[in-house]
Amino acid sequence: MIIMIEWLSRLLPTSKGVAVLTINDSIVNTDKRRRKATKDLLKLWTGACIILEVGRVIQKIVTRTSESLISISKTSFAIYFGGIMLAVFTVFAWRYFHSEYSPLERWQLELLLRRFSETTDLLGRSDNEVKQTQSIRWEYQVMKHTTMVKLFTGGHVSLENEHDIGRRLLAFMNKETTRYWEMITVEYDTGKVQLHFTHESEQRIIVDRLDVMPRSESLNIPLSSRFSWTDRQPMGLIVGPTGSGKTSLLKSIIIGFLANDKNNVVYTIDGKAAFLSVAMSRIGKVATDGKHAIDLTAELCRVMEKRYEQMNANYDSERDQVHAKLFHQGGILLVADELLALVATMQAEDKELKSAERLYPKLYKNLLALIVKGRQASIYVIISGQMMPASILPTEARSSLGMRISLGRTSLQQAQEVFGVSNRELPTVDTKHYGGLIWLDGLNWEGPKAFMPPMYDDKALPFKATLTELAESRGGGGTPQDAGGGEHLPVT
Template identity: 40%
Template sequence: MIEKIIEFITRLPPFGGSKAKLTVDKSQFQIRIKNQIRKRWFLKIWFTVTLILIVISNLRNIFPSLSNIFSGKSIIFDSRFLLISLMGLLFSLFLKGAWKLLHSKYSIIERWKLENLLRNFTEEVNIIAKHDNSFNFTKSVKWSYSVSNQKISINLKTGGHVNFEMEKDIARRLLGFLIKETKDIWILEDNSIINGSIKMIFSHKADERLLIDDLSKLKKSKIVNFPLTKQISWDIKKQPQLGVFGKTASGKTSLIKAIIISFLANNKNNQLLLIDGKASFLAQSGRFAKIPTATTAEECLNLLDDAISIMNQRYSEMNRDLADENDVTYIEKFPDKGTILIVCDELLTLASATQVSDKSKKPADRLMPQISDRILSLIVKSRQASIAILISGQAFPASLLGDSIVRSNLGMIVNLGRTTQVQAQELFSMNLKDLPQADSSNYEGIIWLDGLNWEIPKVFYSPYYDDKKLPFKATLLKLTEAQGGGLPQA
């Protein structure tokens, strides 16, 4: 009983704290029956008390009033308590109606509306159990929730009687229920399941696409950290290596442009290396801006050797003082040096051309295995040296770089356009039906960011790069000239 009272207080602003608690251990049928019983008892008590008060208030008038009958005068009747009781009854009915309204989907108080929605959802999806007209009902679930301007946090403790498959589906079903029952926009930002506790974060504001059209608006910082959408950022400490994939016309090139320009504008000491397996626009842009660029297997191997040399040199510089206890990245230890980004685009195209010529060479002289080994080495080892790798293409190059090792080291994975079942397994290790749905016609995709406790990937709104206001080649040249150009130095 005390626990129920405490829970009730948590749901009463301003008395409750930031997190409200709600235990659902009765079906809607049971609640209706109990409410009907309470109403009958309330009316009986009201009628009895009203009658007693009227009688008591009129006792002193009974005998004088009897004598008035013979004198032709009317009997005196005191109706004050009857009027007070009727007003009290009407006021109680008004409070009950207001309470029900404020705990309905029409409520202006979101926390109170949410209480009613969670009660109804518990019954609709049958979380506690199938029930009948009896009161032999012992199973329960516990909700806790908080509401702010930015997000709605909802936690559900199932009590151990809900199977894991149903637990995994609760967030999706709750999202659909909230959309169905209200007129609000509901976005599932995140959800996770830990020991029978399902944690869900919702918001009413969908993420928005960024417009890259002005260098002065781009974020500046010592360590790479800049937004990709209104709500999602690339933080190199959490996502040191990147993967961007998508079919032709999916928006992949525009995203890569946005990342490159935002990266170079983020810190004047940042440097760029380019590998373009198709020797197309990206390679032309790199050479125009005097950025180290590779389009052939030989050039690619030399560029990667230079990058590994820089990585080793950076590690050597970091480890000069063997007594240094600080476990930090190169850019944290030497903030004026900058980060290096290696963009490897269309590796599969480069591989198909290289493997033809490799067939006529001895195994030790074949170039593609050497290129794959060097890229894999950089992906695995370069994080602490503040060297980031961006792997991009129409498909994940598992045949060149392997699957599990590279996949586990990619802290950010973006798949633009329509996601297939193969891509869902290959990129996100999930079934396609468990992924959110993106609008491929609007250059949307799916994104996974490591280090943010995401349970599932999110819909990604790829930035719009405005080539008219920021011509890519000219902007790239402007940024690299300001940063000295040439091969990055340790």
């Protein structure tokens, strides 16, 4: 009964429902049973046709018909061979539409998953001969833009092999089919692996008007057709040399964040006091030196503590949500651009100061507090620069940065500092078209992925003019603020 229900779940080629496939034997044994069943059906059909022919001959003899018995034989042979040809055609059509060349992905997946299970020996014995996987179950669903595949291992597959299934299945499907497969997400649970695939190659998004950005109280900034910066990864790191597209990416993120919610606020630290500091002074507070950077981050820490007090004011409240969703007052984004340049200057000044008066430890303390504790208070931090050595951003802060992006060529040192892997393990990047690498925490990726960052169209959406327009729409008057620290904006 269960086998019949599973077969029916896989029968319709265009169904949007979940198909179930339980595998408890090898393909060789399955094929043996199929061949035996085919032989038995052929014998049954031959026997039925012989009985039919004998019955007709007897009928003609009994009724003493004048019709020749040979004509009866021709009809019987036509029925016999016609039935066989129809069966052969049906089998070949079924095999084709269930093969790796099938245009019907739902039927194609059945064979792929059977072959993958055999290739990876999911039904074989483990090192311990006592334990043997009796069966595995696949569930899969073909949707408009994605394909969901879920494997239930029954707990008999080792944890190491279980966590390697996503990578191996992706490589297998790209090898066995003519379609392009890309794994979007993979999630692991005890005895279960769930994967989402797509056939669509990543497309660069162009930020040329405000309405291309989604509106939401949750952090949701599209970075490409496939990747988005969300509150799963509220803290980010962006590195890249001059000309790699870092400024264009920062512009897209800032405009996207301000368009996301009219209550959102952006604070800026610009270590080189360049374009970004002048532009961002139109809508938010800006710091370009060590002292003002400390003051700005200290103020944000006070705002964070106030927000925590608001969230914890009701002792009996069961609502465990971020501040923006609880109080609808928007989020706060701190962009620390060219942090290395700022820190280098601060550390040079610190050499002439006493230990208690040194500037950088104070800035780092504030940044670390915001990075570690800011998410619940809807405070987000993005740190960017041409490079980010561990001496500037130690491990305890770097490990809390859930979004990490490297634009342009990634050196061996940068691969270790940003992603914690060798650059030999990194995918190929299209550096000619400002490509980069991205790592998003919380999606169970096995490593960083190549991606095409957004392109900010300055002609269609002038950055400074857009910031002024946004400031005026929020009642800010669009008056540029002091680039050294700016006037204090009311922040809830």
